[in-house]
Amino acid sequence: MIVIRVMGGLGNQMQQYALYEKFKALGKETRLDTSWFDNASMQENVLARRSLELRFFDNLTYEACTPQEREALLGKEGFFNKLERKLFPSKNKHFYESEMFHPEIFKLDNVYLEGHWACEKYYHDIMPLLQSKIIFPKTDNIQNNMLKNKMNSENSVSIHIRRGDYLDPENAAMFGGICTDSYYKSAEGYIRNRVTNPHFYLFSDDPAYLREHYKGEEYTVVDWNHGADSFYDMELMSCCKHNVCANSTFSFWGARLNRTEKKIVIRPAKHKNSQQAEPERMHELWENWVIIDEEGRIV
Structure with missing residues:
Protein backbone atom coordinates (compact mmCIF):
# COMPACT_ATOMS: atom_id res chain seq x y z
CA MET A 1 0.00 0.00 0.00
CA LEU A 129 -7.91 12.98 -15.83
CA LEU A 130 -7.10 15.51 -13.12
CA GLN A 131 -8.85 18.30 -15.05
CA SER A 132 -11.97 16.15 -15.27
CA LYS A 133 -11.97 15.44 -11.52
CA ILE A 134 -10.98 18.81 -10.08
CA ILE A 135 -14.27 20.64 -10.62
CA PHE A 136 -14.98 23.81 -8.66
CA PRO A 137 -18.38 24.00 -6.97
CA LYS A 138 -20.90 26.26 -8.67
CA THR A 139 -21.09 29.79 -7.34
CA ASP A 140 -23.82 32.40 -7.32
CA ASN A 141 -21.21 35.16 -7.44
CA ILE A 142 -22.27 37.29 -10.40
CA GLN A 143 -18.82 38.85 -10.83
CA ASN A 144 -17.14 35.45 -11.14
CA ASN A 145 -19.70 34.12 -13.59
CA MET A 146 -19.59 37.22 -15.78
CA LEU A 147 -15.78 37.24 -15.74
CA LYS A 148 -15.54 33.60 -16.84
CA ASN A 149 -17.63 34.41 -19.92
CA LYS A 150 -15.54 37.49 -20.66
CA MET A 151 -12.28 35.56 -20.30
CA ASN A 152 -13.55 33.01 -22.78
CA SER A 153 -14.34 35.70 -25.37
CA GLU A 154 -10.93 37.40 -25.43
CA ASN A 155 -7.20 36.66 -25.27
CA SER A 156 -7.21 36.53 -21.49
CA VAL A 157 -4.00 36.15 -19.47
CA SER A 158 -3.77 35.60 -15.72
CA ILE A 159 -0.89 37.11 -13.76
CA HIS A 160 -0.43 35.97 -10.16
CA ILE A 161 1.64 38.16 -7.86
CA ARG A 162 2.01 36.70 -4.38
CA ARG A 163 3.08 39.13 -1.68
CA GLY A 164 1.37 38.85 1.73
CA ASP A 165 3.04 36.03 3.66
CA TYR A 166 6.00 36.00 1.22
CA LEU A 167 7.01 39.39 2.67
CA ASP A 168 7.14 38.03 6.22
CA PRO A 169 10.73 37.60 7.48
CA GLU A 170 10.11 33.89 8.01
CA ASN A 171 9.34 33.44 4.31
CA ALA A 172 11.23 36.22 2.55
CA ALA A 173 14.61 34.47 2.75
CA MET A 174 13.12 31.34 1.17
CA PHE A 175 10.69 32.75 -1.39
CA GLY A 176 11.67 36.40 -1.89
CA GLY A 177 13.55 37.87 -4.84
CA ILE A 178 12.38 35.21 -7.31
CA CYS A 179 9.33 36.73 -9.00
CA THR A 180 10.85 40.17 -9.43
CA ASP A 181 9.62 43.16 -11.44
CA SER A 182 12.02 41.97 -14.17
CA TYR A 183 10.38 38.53 -14.15
CA TYR A 184 6.89 39.94 -14.61
CA LYS A 185 7.97 42.53 -17.20
CA SER A 186 9.66 39.81 -19.26
CA ALA A 187 6.67 37.47 -18.93
CA GLU A 188 4.27 40.20 -20.04
CA GLY A 189 6.51 41.03 -22.99
CA TYR A 190 6.66 37.36 -23.98
CA ILE A 191 2.86 37.25 -24.06
CA ARG A 192 2.51 40.53 -25.97
CA ASN A 193 4.89 39.30 -28.67
CA ARG A 194 2.80 36.17 -29.27
CA VAL A 195 -0.80 37.04 -28.40
CA THR A 196 -2.96 39.60 -30.19
CA ASN A 197 -4.62 42.16 -27.91
CA PRO A 198 -4.05 40.33 -24.63
CA HIS A 199 -6.06 41.35 -21.59
CA PHE A 200 -4.29 40.78 -18.29
CA TYR A 201 -6.22 39.64 -15.20
CA LEU A 202 -4.25 40.33 -12.04
CA PHE A 203 -4.52 38.20 -8.89
CA SER A 204 -2.79 38.95 -5.61
CA ASP A 205 -3.17 39.05 -1.85
CA ASP A 206 -2.16 42.72 -2.18
CA PRO A 207 -4.63 44.36 -4.62
CA ALA A 208 -3.51 47.86 -3.62
CA TYR A 209 -0.06 47.03 -5.00
CA LEU A 210 -1.64 45.90 -8.27
CA ARG A 211 -3.60 49.10 -8.73
CA GLU A 212 -0.50 51.17 -8.11
CA HIS A 213 1.73 49.27 -10.54
CA TYR A 214 -0.65 48.14 -13.30
CA LYS A 215 -2.62 50.98 -14.85
CA GLY A 216 -4.37 50.86 -18.20
CA GLU A 217 -7.41 49.43 -19.92
CA GLU A 218 -5.61 46.15 -20.64
CA TYR A 219 -5.49 45.30 -16.92
CA THR A 220 -8.24 44.06 -14.60
CA VAL A 221 -7.61 43.54 -10.90
CA VAL A 222 -9.59 40.60 -9.46
CA ASP A 223 -10.03 41.37 -5.78
CA TRP A 224 -13.42 40.15 -4.57
CA ASN A 225 -12.90 36.50 -3.65
CA HIS A 226 -12.05 36.37 0.05
CA GLY A 227 -11.94 33.88 2.89
CA ALA A 228 -13.55 30.55 2.02
CA ASP A 229 -14.20 31.85 -1.52
CA SER A 230 -10.51 32.58 -2.22
CA PHE A 231 -10.11 29.37 -4.17
CA TYR A 232 -12.38 30.76 -6.90
CA ASP A 233 -9.38 32.88 -7.92
CA MET A 234 -7.75 29.63 -9.00
CA GLU A 235 -10.80 28.76 -11.08
CA LEU A 236 -10.69 32.18 -12.75
CA MET A 237 -6.98 31.71 -13.52
CA SER A 238 -7.86 28.39 -15.15
CA CYS A 239 -10.46 30.13 -17.32
CA CYS A 240 -7.82 32.41 -18.84
CA LYS A 241 -6.23 31.31 -22.11
CA HIS A 242 -2.66 31.91 -20.90
CA ASN A 243 -1.06 32.06 -17.46
CA VAL A 244 1.83 33.82 -15.75
CA CYS A 245 2.55 32.11 -12.43
CA ALA A 246 4.21 33.23 -9.23
CA ASN A 247 6.46 30.83 -7.33
CA SER A 248 3.27 29.50 -5.84
CA THR A 249 1.51 26.17 -6.20
CA PHE A 250 -1.79 28.08 -6.21
CA SER A 251 -1.09 29.64 -9.60
CA PHE A 252 0.65 26.48 -10.85
CA TRP A 253 -2.73 24.77 -10.51
CA GLY A 254 -4.58 27.68 -12.08
CA ALA A 255 -2.38 27.07 -15.14
CA ARG A 256 -2.61 23.27 -14.99
CA LEU A 257 -6.40 23.32 -14.94
CA ASN A 258 -6.47 25.64 -17.98
CA ARG A 259 -7.77 23.45 -20.84
CA THR A 260 -6.88 25.85 -23.66
CA GLU A 261 -4.99 24.18 -26.50
CA LYS A 262 -1.60 25.75 -27.25
CA LYS A 263 -1.76 27.77 -24.05
CA ILE A 264 1.28 29.72 -22.89
CA VAL A 265 2.18 29.00 -19.28
CA ILE A 266 5.08 30.85 -17.65
CA ARG A 267 6.77 30.06 -14.34
CA PRO A 268 9.88 31.30 -12.50
CA ALA A 269 13.16 29.41 -12.87
CA LYS A 270 13.00 28.23 -9.27
CA HIS A 271 10.37 27.89 -6.59
CA LYS A 272 12.50 28.78 -3.57
CA ASN A 273 15.97 30.16 -2.96
CA SER A 274 17.34 26.88 -1.64
CA GLN A 275 17.12 25.48 -5.19
CA GLN A 276 19.68 25.90 -7.92
CA ALA A 277 18.29 27.15 -11.23
CA GLU A 278 19.07 24.42 -13.77
CA PRO A 279 17.35 25.36 -17.06
CA GLU A 280 17.95 22.07 -18.88
CA ARG A 281 16.64 20.07 -15.94
CA MET A 282 13.66 22.39 -15.50
CA HIS A 283 12.61 22.00 -19.14
CA GLU A 284 12.78 18.23 -18.72
CA LEU A 285 10.62 18.30 -15.59
CA TRP A 286 8.21 21.06 -16.68
CA GLU A 287 7.44 20.13 -20.27
CA ASN A 288 6.04 22.94 -22.45
CA TRP A 289 6.34 25.59 -19.71
CA VAL A 290 8.16 28.86 -20.44
CA ILE A 291 10.77 29.48 -17.74
CA ILE A 292 12.03 32.95 -16.80
CA ASP A 293 14.59 33.78 -14.13
CA GLU A 294 14.67 36.67 -11.65
CA GLU A 295 16.71 38.79 -14.09
CA GLY A 296 13.93 38.48 -16.66
CA ARG A 297 15.90 36.10 -18.88
CA ILE A 298 14.04 33.34 -20.71
CA VAL A 299 16.09 30.25 -19.91
Whole structure:
Protein backbone atom coordinates (compact mmCIF):
# COMPACT_ATOMS: atom_id res chain seq x y z
CA MET A 1 0.00 0.00 0.00
CA ILE A 2 1.07 3.58 -0.76
CA VAL A 3 -0.01 6.25 1.74
CA ILE A 4 0.48 9.92 0.86
CA ARG A 5 0.35 12.61 3.53
CA VAL A 6 -1.87 15.59 2.67
CA MET A 7 -0.70 18.89 4.16
CA GLY A 8 -0.28 22.58 3.42
CA GLY A 9 -2.44 24.94 1.40
CA LEU A 10 -4.74 24.20 -1.51
CA GLY A 11 -2.04 24.02 -4.18
CA ASN A 12 -0.01 21.53 -2.17
CA GLN A 13 -3.10 19.47 -1.39
CA MET A 14 -3.86 19.26 -5.11
CA GLN A 15 -0.34 18.01 -5.82
CA GLN A 16 -0.61 15.31 -3.19
CA TYR A 17 -3.99 14.32 -4.58
CA ALA A 18 -2.53 14.32 -8.12
CA LEU A 19 0.21 11.92 -7.00
CA TYR A 20 -2.51 9.73 -5.45
CA GLU A 21 -4.28 9.57 -8.83
CA LYS A 22 -0.98 8.78 -10.56
CA PHE A 23 -0.39 5.77 -8.30
CA LYS A 24 -3.99 4.67 -8.82
CA ALA A 25 -3.47 4.88 -12.58
CA LEU A 26 -0.46 2.60 -12.14
CA GLY A 27 -2.66 0.03 -10.39
CA LYS A 28 -1.27 0.65 -6.89
CA GLU A 29 -3.38 0.42 -3.76
CA THR A 30 -3.18 3.98 -2.49
CA ARG A 31 -4.56 6.06 0.38
CA LEU A 32 -4.44 9.70 1.45
CA ASP A 33 -3.63 10.54 5.05
CA THR A 34 -5.44 13.75 6.02
CA SER A 35 -4.69 13.58 9.75
CA TRP A 36 -2.34 16.60 9.48
CA PHE A 37 -5.39 18.85 9.46
CA ASP A 38 -6.82 17.32 12.63
CA ASN A 39 -3.69 17.68 14.77
CA ALA A 40 -2.86 21.24 15.84
CA SER A 41 0.66 20.25 16.90
CA MET A 42 1.51 19.32 13.29
CA GLN A 43 0.86 22.93 12.24
CA GLU A 44 2.89 24.60 14.99
CA ASN A 45 5.41 26.04 12.53
CA VAL A 46 2.83 27.06 9.91
CA LEU A 47 2.22 30.81 9.74
CA ALA A 48 -1.40 30.41 8.62
CA ARG A 49 -3.38 27.43 9.88
CA ARG A 50 -4.66 25.32 6.98
CA SER A 51 -7.82 23.32 6.45
CA LEU A 52 -8.59 20.41 4.13
CA GLU A 53 -9.87 22.22 1.05
CA LEU A 54 -10.00 19.15 -1.18
CA ARG A 55 -13.38 18.41 0.37
CA PHE A 56 -14.90 21.44 -1.39
CA PHE A 57 -14.58 19.94 -4.89
CA ASP A 58 -17.63 18.19 -6.31
CA ASN A 59 -16.13 15.21 -8.18
CA LEU A 60 -12.97 14.72 -6.18
CA THR A 61 -13.07 11.46 -4.25
CA TYR A 62 -10.31 9.44 -2.62
CA GLU A 63 -9.73 6.66 -0.13
CA ALA A 64 -8.48 7.89 3.23
CA CYS A 65 -6.12 5.74 5.26
CA THR A 66 -7.14 4.53 8.68
CA PRO A 67 -5.06 5.07 11.83
CA GLN A 68 -4.25 1.35 11.70
CA GLU A 69 -2.97 1.59 8.11
CA ARG A 70 -0.85 4.60 9.03
CA GLU A 71 0.61 2.81 12.06
CA ALA A 72 1.40 -0.27 9.98
CA LEU A 73 3.79 1.86 7.91
CA LEU A 74 5.06 4.40 10.44
CA GLY A 75 5.06 2.20 13.52
CA LYS A 76 3.94 3.22 16.96
CA GLU A 77 4.96 6.47 18.57
CA GLY A 78 7.48 6.48 21.40
CA PHE A 79 11.23 6.77 21.92
CA PHE A 80 12.12 3.09 21.60
CA ASN A 81 10.09 2.58 18.43
CA LYS A 82 11.71 5.64 16.83
CA LEU A 83 15.15 4.42 17.90
CA GLU A 84 14.48 1.01 16.39
CA ARG A 85 13.55 2.56 13.03
CA LYS A 86 16.70 4.68 13.13
CA LEU A 87 18.94 1.73 13.94
CA PHE A 88 17.24 -0.59 11.44
CA PRO A 89 16.48 1.49 8.31
CA SER A 90 14.83 -1.47 6.60
CA LYS A 91 11.98 -1.11 9.11
CA ASN A 92 11.53 2.57 8.26
CA LYS A 93 8.77 2.93 5.63
CA HIS A 94 8.67 6.75 5.84
CA PHE A 95 9.93 8.40 2.61
CA TYR A 96 10.60 12.14 2.72
CA GLU A 97 10.76 14.24 -0.43
CA SER A 98 14.24 15.81 -0.65
CA GLU A 99 14.71 16.45 -4.38
CA MET A 100 12.69 18.17 -7.09
CA PHE A 101 11.83 14.82 -8.67
CA HIS A 102 12.00 11.28 -7.21
CA PRO A 103 11.30 8.76 -10.00
CA GLU A 104 12.20 5.95 -7.59
CA ILE A 105 8.96 6.33 -5.66
CA PHE A 106 7.07 4.57 -8.44
CA LYS A 107 9.07 1.40 -7.75
CA LEU A 108 8.24 1.43 -4.04
CA ASP A 109 5.49 -0.41 -2.20
CA ASN A 110 4.36 -0.38 1.41
CA VAL A 111 5.61 3.13 1.93
CA TYR A 112 4.43 6.38 3.53
CA LEU A 113 5.23 9.38 1.30
CA GLU A 114 5.64 12.84 2.76
CA GLY A 115 6.32 15.87 0.58
CA HIS A 116 4.74 18.48 -1.68
CA TRP A 117 5.38 16.80 -5.07
CA ALA A 118 5.22 20.05 -7.08
CA CYS A 119 7.10 18.73 -10.10
CA GLU A 120 5.01 18.65 -13.27
CA LYS A 121 6.61 15.40 -14.45
CA TYR A 122 4.94 13.38 -11.67
CA TYR A 123 1.48 13.65 -13.22
CA HIS A 124 1.81 15.50 -16.54
CA ASP A 125 0.58 12.41 -18.39
CA ILE A 126 -2.67 12.20 -16.40
CA MET A 127 -3.50 15.92 -16.49
CA PRO A 128 -6.70 15.37 -18.56
CA LEU A 129 -7.91 12.98 -15.83
CA LEU A 130 -7.10 15.51 -13.12
CA GLN A 131 -8.85 18.30 -15.05
CA SER A 132 -11.97 16.15 -15.27
CA LYS A 133 -11.97 15.44 -11.52
CA ILE A 134 -10.98 18.81 -10.08
CA ILE A 135 -14.27 20.64 -10.62
CA PHE A 136 -14.98 23.81 -8.66
CA PRO A 137 -18.38 24.00 -6.97
CA LYS A 138 -20.90 26.26 -8.67
CA THR A 139 -21.09 29.79 -7.34
CA ASP A 140 -23.82 32.40 -7.32
CA ASN A 141 -21.21 35.16 -7.44
CA ILE A 142 -22.27 37.29 -10.40
CA GLN A 143 -18.82 38.85 -10.83
CA ASN A 144 -17.14 35.45 -11.14
CA ASN A 145 -19.70 34.12 -13.59
CA MET A 146 -19.59 37.22 -15.78
CA LEU A 147 -15.78 37.24 -15.74
CA LYS A 148 -15.54 33.60 -16.84
CA ASN A 149 -17.63 34.41 -19.92
CA LYS A 150 -15.54 37.49 -20.66
CA MET A 151 -12.28 35.56 -20.30
CA ASN A 152 -13.55 33.01 -22.78
CA SER A 153 -14.34 35.70 -25.37
CA GLU A 154 -10.93 37.40 -25.43
CA ASN A 155 -7.20 36.66 -25.27
CA SER A 156 -7.21 36.53 -21.49
CA VAL A 157 -4.00 36.15 -19.47
CA SER A 158 -3.77 35.60 -15.72
CA ILE A 159 -0.89 37.11 -13.76
CA HIS A 160 -0.43 35.97 -10.16
CA ILE A 161 1.64 38.16 -7.86
CA ARG A 162 2.01 36.70 -4.38
CA ARG A 163 3.08 39.13 -1.68
CA GLY A 164 1.37 38.85 1.73
CA ASP A 165 3.04 36.03 3.66
CA TYR A 166 6.00 36.00 1.22
CA LEU A 167 7.01 39.39 2.67
CA ASP A 168 7.14 38.03 6.22
CA PRO A 169 10.73 37.60 7.48
CA GLU A 170 10.11 33.89 8.01
CA ASN A 171 9.34 33.44 4.31
CA ALA A 172 11.23 36.22 2.55
CA ALA A 173 14.61 34.47 2.75
CA MET A 174 13.12 31.34 1.17
CA PHE A 175 10.69 32.75 -1.39
CA GLY A 176 11.67 36.40 -1.89
CA GLY A 177 13.55 37.87 -4.84
CA ILE A 178 12.38 35.21 -7.31
CA CYS A 179 9.33 36.73 -9.00
CA THR A 180 10.85 40.17 -9.43
CA ASP A 181 9.62 43.16 -11.44
CA SER A 182 12.02 41.97 -14.17
CA TYR A 183 10.38 38.53 -14.15
CA TYR A 184 6.89 39.94 -14.61
CA LYS A 185 7.97 42.53 -17.20
CA SER A 186 9.66 39.81 -19.26
CA ALA A 187 6.67 37.47 -18.93
CA GLU A 188 4.27 40.20 -20.04
CA GLY A 189 6.51 41.03 -22.99
CA TYR A 190 6.66 37.36 -23.98
CA ILE A 191 2.86 37.25 -24.06
CA ARG A 192 2.51 40.53 -25.97
CA ASN A 193 4.89 39.30 -28.67
CA ARG A 194 2.80 36.17 -29.27
CA VAL A 195 -0.80 37.04 -28.40
CA THR A 196 -2.96 39.60 -30.19
CA ASN A 197 -4.62 42.16 -27.91
CA PRO A 198 -4.05 40.33 -24.63
CA HIS A 199 -6.06 41.35 -21.59
CA PHE A 200 -4.29 40.78 -18.29
CA TYR A 201 -6.22 39.64 -15.20
CA LEU A 202 -4.25 40.33 -12.04
CA PHE A 203 -4.52 38.20 -8.89
CA SER A 204 -2.79 38.95 -5.61
CA ASP A 205 -3.17 39.05 -1.85
CA ASP A 206 -2.16 42.72 -2.18
CA PRO A 207 -4.63 44.36 -4.62
CA ALA A 208 -3.51 47.86 -3.62
CA TYR A 209 -0.06 47.03 -5.00
CA LEU A 210 -1.64 45.90 -8.27
CA ARG A 211 -3.60 49.10 -8.73
CA GLU A 212 -0.50 51.17 -8.11
CA HIS A 213 1.73 49.27 -10.54
CA TYR A 214 -0.65 48.14 -13.30
CA LYS A 215 -2.62 50.98 -14.85
CA GLY A 216 -4.37 50.86 -18.20
CA GLU A 217 -7.41 49.43 -19.92
CA GLU A 218 -5.61 46.15 -20.64
CA TYR A 219 -5.49 45.30 -16.92
CA THR A 220 -8.24 44.06 -14.60
CA VAL A 221 -7.61 43.54 -10.90
CA VAL A 222 -9.59 40.60 -9.46
CA ASP A 223 -10.03 41.37 -5.78
CA TRP A 224 -13.42 40.15 -4.57
CA ASN A 225 -12.90 36.50 -3.65
CA HIS A 226 -12.05 36.37 0.05
CA GLY A 227 -11.94 33.88 2.89
CA ALA A 228 -13.55 30.55 2.02
CA ASP A 229 -14.20 31.85 -1.52
CA SER A 230 -10.51 32.58 -2.22
CA PHE A 231 -10.11 29.37 -4.17
CA TYR A 232 -12.38 30.76 -6.90
CA ASP A 233 -9.38 32.88 -7.92
CA MET A 234 -7.75 29.63 -9.00
CA GLU A 235 -10.80 28.76 -11.08
CA LEU A 236 -10.69 32.18 -12.75
CA MET A 237 -6.98 31.71 -13.52
CA SER A 238 -7.86 28.39 -15.15
CA CYS A 239 -10.46 30.13 -17.32
CA CYS A 240 -7.82 32.41 -18.84
CA LYS A 241 -6.23 31.31 -22.11
CA HIS A 242 -2.66 31.91 -20.90
CA ASN A 243 -1.06 32.06 -17.46
CA VAL A 244 1.83 33.82 -15.75
CA CYS A 245 2.55 32.11 -12.43
CA ALA A 246 4.21 33.23 -9.23
CA ASN A 247 6.46 30.83 -7.33
CA SER A 248 3.27 29.50 -5.84
CA THR A 249 1.51 26.17 -6.20
CA PHE A 250 -1.79 28.08 -6.21
CA SER A 251 -1.09 29.64 -9.60
CA PHE A 252 0.65 26.48 -10.85
CA TRP A 253 -2.73 24.77 -10.51
CA GLY A 254 -4.58 27.68 -12.08
CA ALA A 255 -2.38 27.07 -15.14
CA ARG A 256 -2.61 23.27 -14.99
CA LEU A 257 -6.40 23.32 -14.94
CA ASN A 258 -6.47 25.64 -17.98
CA ARG A 259 -7.77 23.45 -20.84
CA THR A 260 -6.88 25.85 -23.66
CA GLU A 261 -4.99 24.18 -26.50
CA LYS A 262 -1.60 25.75 -27.25
CA LYS A 263 -1.76 27.77 -24.05
CA ILE A 264 1.28 29.72 -22.89
CA VAL A 265 2.18 29.00 -19.28
CA ILE A 266 5.08 30.85 -17.65
CA ARG A 267 6.77 30.06 -14.34
CA PRO A 268 9.88 31.30 -12.50
CA ALA A 269 13.16 29.41 -12.87
CA LYS A 270 13.00 28.23 -9.27
CA HIS A 271 10.37 27.89 -6.59
CA LYS A 272 12.50 28.78 -3.57
CA ASN A 273 15.97 30.16 -2.96
CA SER A 274 17.34 26.88 -1.64
CA GLN A 275 17.12 25.48 -5.19
CA GLN A 276 19.68 25.90 -7.92
CA ALA A 277 18.29 27.15 -11.23
CA GLU A 278 19.07 24.42 -13.77
CA PRO A 279 17.35 25.36 -17.06
CA GLU A 280 17.95 22.07 -18.88
CA ARG A 281 16.64 20.07 -15.94
CA MET A 282 13.66 22.39 -15.50
CA HIS A 283 12.61 22.00 -19.14
CA GLU A 284 12.78 18.23 -18.72
CA LEU A 285 10.62 18.30 -15.59
CA TRP A 286 8.21 21.06 -16.68
CA GLU A 287 7.44 20.13 -20.27
CA ASN A 288 6.04 22.94 -22.45
CA TRP A 289 6.34 25.59 -19.71
CA VAL A 290 8.16 28.86 -20.44
CA ILE A 291 10.77 29.48 -17.74
CA ILE A 292 12.03 32.95 -16.80
CA ASP A 293 14.59 33.78 -14.13
CA GLU A 294 14.67 36.67 -11.65
CA GLU A 295 16.71 38.79 -14.09
CA GLY A 296 13.93 38.48 -16.66
CA ARG A 297 15.90 36.10 -18.88
CA ILE A 298 14.04 33.34 -20.71
CA VAL A 299 16.09 30.25 -19.91
